[in-house]
Amino acid sequence: MALEVNNICFSYPGSPVTAVERVSMKIEKGERVAIIGQNGAGKSTTAKILNNIYQPTGGTVLVDGVDTKGKTTAQIASHVGYVFQNPNDQIFNDDVVKEIEYVLRYWKLPEEEIVRRRDEVLDITGIRPFMSTHPFDIPLPIRKFLTIAVVLATDPDYVILDEPTAGQDNWGRKQLQTVMEYLQNKGKAIITISHDMEFVAENFERVIVMAHKNVIADGDRRDIFYRQEILSDAKVKPPVSTHIAQELHLERRVLNLEELVAALLQGDA
């Protein structure tokens, strides 16, 4: 079971330049993968092709072995869920419950299943206190969790989170951990596009680096964040703790604050 793109190309309608060129990647169910790179590197375009929001102009997209060509975004959305960077791009109902239940009702799921899923995602995303608030009166960072709830309710096997930590405080970051643990326990794949390297290093074992409309590296986070030439080519900085460890020439490969502190204290012993 995997989400796979082979040699995909895409250019926006009317644009003479391509946004991605012959990009290939394969993401297995249950994996946690981060796609990193500068704005314009092709990250979001690739992610939107994975979800069939865009049809590639070349190459193939396979969801669990099935070619998405000719399929509608709605058909793919039940397998691959996409949480937009800007929640306002996603919300269209005037009520939190309606927003969450919308697709489930469209699918004509049994009433008890709708209620079960709705209650589950309200708790996992922590938005129950906002159940009777108008979606656009919910503070923007929390509104993002409403869009996460909507996607979770459709129970897709592959969940794409576009810049999930943007504008989030400690509460939001913790809530995001809860959401990711929930998905992990259900064996789902989580794919994120993020500029937040602390978040990436902490939560995603596999990191795909994009630059110049293509994938320039794909591997374990501990290798990727120590490949200076790749990072500078993609204009990406490693997490602060990693950078400090590199500057100090620590032998141990450090990904977060805890590891940095441990390495420093051990060297100090």
Next chain:
Amino acid sequence: MSVCIEFENVSYAYPLTKKAAVKQVSFQLETGKCYGIIGPNASGKTTICNLMRGLCPNFYNGTLKGKVIVCGKPMTEWDEAEISVRIGYVFQDPFAQVSGIKETVFEEIGMGLENLGVEQEEMMRRIVEIAKEVQVDHLLQKHPLALSGGQCQRVAFASVLALNSDIIVIDEPTSQLDPEGTEDVFEIISRLKAKGKTVIIAEHKVDLLAEYCDEMLVMADGRLLAKGETRAVLADPALEENGVQIPQVVQLANALAKAGKPLGAIPVNEKETMELLEQWRGGRDDGAGSK
């Protein structure tokens, strides 16, 4: 230093809400300084910004107690048009900032100047200058509503900078930007500071705020938890206890102190951290091992 903004025991509640968004807040801000407002979401950061600009209660209505004083004059005595020029305000949601009535980015940036009756030639000169400064000069012919989040944020910034206000209040300017764009924004902010402007920024990216701001105001649950010089405020353990995000380098210093091996000072950027760590390691070459 002269005081440019003063809060005297300010409490404020939005209409139809029972709970005050801001409770008994008092502080003074000095002209020419850069202030960071930090704190969890819903702690009152945006409301403080709205109060400074008079949007609470003038636009949002609601109940205000206490006094907001701008340049020695109570908010209630300020003319709305005058205060909108004196205090430039960059909104959190850039799409809420663009007017929606202008066809091009060029006109959007110029709208404030147009309203002020600035001469056409001067207006065009300023629009182009500002557009270059925030790197949207290649977008001048585009429709404001056809921009990406990051582009829109820059245009919103440009339309405020065009007014050349003395005081600039910025609510989460970088939420839609990538790291390069974020650094560009802070670059603009430091130039504003160099020009003697007073800058107030509410942000989650505490790592960057710590580097650029002279002082910090920390909000928690509508109250002012701490205010003062950046380094002193960030060292306050009350911040972590109240769920306030603090910079990675400060967390590092705290963790080392907790382990009984303090760094000796609180760093506010990576350069300082490196210097402190070099000293901390005392030039020894042991277990942690140089390559």
